[in-house]
Amino acid sequence: MDRTAQYMPGFGNDFETEALPGALPQGQNSPQKCAYGLYAEQLSGTAFTAPRGQNERTWCYRIRPSVRHIGRFEKIAVPLWKSAPNIDPDVISLGQYRWDPVPHSTEPFTWITGMRTVTTAGDVNTQTGMAAHVYLVTTSMVDEYFYSSDGELLVVPQEGRLRFTTELGVMDVEPKEICVLPRGLVYRVEVLEGPCRGFVCENYGQKFDLPNRGPIGANCMANPRDFKTPFAAFEDRDTPSTVTIKWCGSFHRSAIDQSPLDVVAWHGNYAPWKYDLRNYAPVGAILFDHPDPSIFTVLTAPSGVEGTANIDFVLFRERWMVAEHSFRPPWYHKNVMSELMGNIYGVYDAKPKGFVPGGMSLHNCMLPHGPDRNAFEGASNAELKAEKLDETMSFMFETRFPQQLTAWAAKEAPLQDDYVDCWTSLDKKFDGTPGVK
Numbered sequence: 314m315d316r317t318a319q320y321m322p323g324f325g326n327d328f329e330t331e332a333l334p335g336a337l338p339q340g341q342n343s344p345q346k347c348a349y350g351l352y353a354e355q356l357s358g359t360a361f362t363a364p365r366g367q368n369e370r371t372w373c374y375r376i377r378p379s380v381r382h383i384g385r386f387e388k389i390a391v392p393l394w395k396s397a398p399n400i401d402p403d404v405i406s407l408g409q410y411r412w413d414p415v416p417h418s419t420e421p422f423t424w425i426t427g428m429r430t431v432t433t434a435g436d437v438n439t440q441t442g443m444a445a446h447v448y449l450v451t452t453s454m455v456d457e458y459f460y461s462s463d464g465e466l467l468v469v470p471q472e473g474r475l476r477f478t479t480e481l482g483v484m485d486v487e488p489k490e491i492c493v494l495p496r497g498l499v500y501r502v503e504v505l506e507g508p509c510r511g512f513v514c515e516n517y518g519q520k521f522d523l524p525n526r527g528p529i530g531a532n533c534m535a536n537p538r539d540f541k542t543p544f545a546a547f548e549d550r551d552t553p554s555t556v557t558i559k560w561c562g563s564f565h566r567s568a569i570d571q572s573p574l575d576v577v578a579w580h581g582n583y584a585p586w587k588y589d590l591r592n593y594a595p596v597g598a599i600l601f602d603h604p605d606p607s608i609f610t611v612l613t614a615p616s617g618v619e620g621t622a623n624i625d626f627v628l629f630r631e632r633w634m635v636a637e638h639s640f641r642p643p644w645y646h647k648n649v650m651s652e653l654m655g656n657i658y659g660v661y662d663a664k665p666k667g668f669v670p671g672g673m674s675l676h677n678c679m680l681p682h683g684p685d686r687n688a689f690e691g692a693s694n695a696e697l698k699a700e701k702l703d704e705t706m707s708f709m710f711e712t713r714f715p716q717q718l719t720a721w722a723a724k725e726a727p728l729q730d731d732y733v734d735c736w737t738s739l740d741k742k743f744d745g746t747p748g749v750k
C-alpha cells in the first residue's frame with residue numbers, strides 16, 4: 314500500500330506505524346537487535362521528566378542512526394532568516410504596520426533561502442518567544458535536508474502547494490490547511506504547485522497545544538480527530554546530500570552520503586501533523602456584544618504564566634454574525650499581547666480595504682488599533698439582521714512578548730506607508746448633548 318501523504322487521525326496520540334511489515338518492535342523499545350538490521354533511536358521533544366500529559370517522544374527504527382547523517386559543520390549565511398533577540402537600532406518597531414503581499418521574485422528560492430523574517434520576540438537562547446516569517450518558495454530542495462533546533466515551525470500556506478517529506482512521513486499542505494514541523498525533525502520541502510507563499514510562526518517555547526475549552530465543553534473549536542499525522546515512509550538512497558541545521562539562530566551545514574529520511578517504522582507522540590482550517594468550528598456571540606478573540610484560538614503555546622501564552626494561533630474564519638444592538642466587528646483596543654495578523658483569503662471585517670490576501674499587519678504591545686473608518690461607519694449604521702461573514706480567513710500570531718521588526722520588514726517588504734491614515738477620518742461626534750449620534 315502506498316501511504317505517501319496518507320494520514321492517521323488525532324492530536325497528540327500515541328501513534329505506531331511501519332513502512333515494512335514487522336519493522337516495529339512489539340513490547341519493548343530497545344531489542345538487542347532490531348528487525349531488518351535497523352537502528353533504534355529516540356527523539357525527545359520534551360524533557361525526559363516533563364509531566365506525563367505533556368511528555369512527548371518518538372522511537373524511530375532507521376537504516377542508520379542520525380549521528381551518521383551529520384558530520385562536520387560549517388556555518389552558512391541565511392541572511393533574511395532572523396532569530397530573537399534581533400533589535401535593529403535603525404528600525405522603529407513601535408507603530409501600527411501593514412504590508413501588501415510580498416511579491417514573488419524571479420530568483421529561485423527554496424524553503425531555506427525563501428524565508429523572510431518579519432518580527433522576532435523573546436530570545437531563542439532562553440527558549441522564549443517566537444519569530445514570524447513569510448516564505449516565498451519556487452524551488453524544491455534536492456538532496457538537501459533541514460531541521461531546526463530552535464523551535465517548531467507552524468506553517469500557514471497562502472498560495473501554492475508544498476510537500477514536506479519528513480523523517481516520520483510525508484505531508485502535502487495547501488492554503489486553508491496548516492502544519493507543524495516539530496523541533497529537531499529532519500525534512501525536505503518540495504514544490505507541488507508554485508509559486509508558494511505563506512506565513513510561518515517559529516515557536517521557541519513550549520509546544521503548541523489545543524487550548525482548554527472551559528465551559529464550551531468537550532467539542533467545537535479545533536477537534537483532535539481532525540489533526541492528521543503521516544504514516545511512516547522512508548528513503549534508502551545513497552546520494553551525496555547536505556543537512557542544514559538552524560541552531561541558536563545560526564545556520565550550519567553538513568555533507569553526508571545518503572538521505573537522512575530513513576526511518577522505516579516509528580511509534581510515539583512527538584510527530585508532525587497537518588490540520589484543515591475548514592474543520593475549525595467557531596463558537597461566538599449568539600445574542601449581543603463581541604467576545605475576546607481568544608474564543609477563536611486554534612492552538613496555544615503556554616509560556617509558564619497561566620493564561621498568558623507564549624503564542625496563541627487564532628483564526629478568523631467564515632461565521633454568522635447575529636449579535637443584536639451591538640457593534641459587531643472587533644472593538645478599539647490596546648493589548649498587552651502583540652498581534653501579528655495575516656490574511657489567507659477574503660475580506661477581514663475590521664479592515665474592508667487594504668488588508669488583502671497575502672498581506673500582514675502588526676499591532677504591537679499596547680499599541681491602540683481597531684476598525685478603520687469605513688468599518689466603523691458601516692457597522693455603526695448597518696441593519697442588524699443575521700449576516701454571514703463569507704469568504705474570509707485571516708489569522709493572528711499573538712504573543713506576550715513585544716515583536717521587533719526586522720530591517721527587511723521595515724525597509725524592503727511592501728509596507729503601506731499610509732496605514733495609520735485609515736483612522737484619521739474618524740471624526741468627533743460628541744457635541745455635549747445626550748442621545749445616540
Ligand SMILES: O=C(O)Cc1cc(O)ccc1O
Pocket residue numbers: 604605606642643644652663676682683709
Ligand atoms: O486586532 C484585530 O483585528 C484582532 C482582534 C479581533 C477581535 O475580534 C477582537 C480583538 C482583536 O484584537
Ligand SMILES: [Fe+2]
Pocket residue numbers: 646648652676682
Ligand atoms: Fe487587536
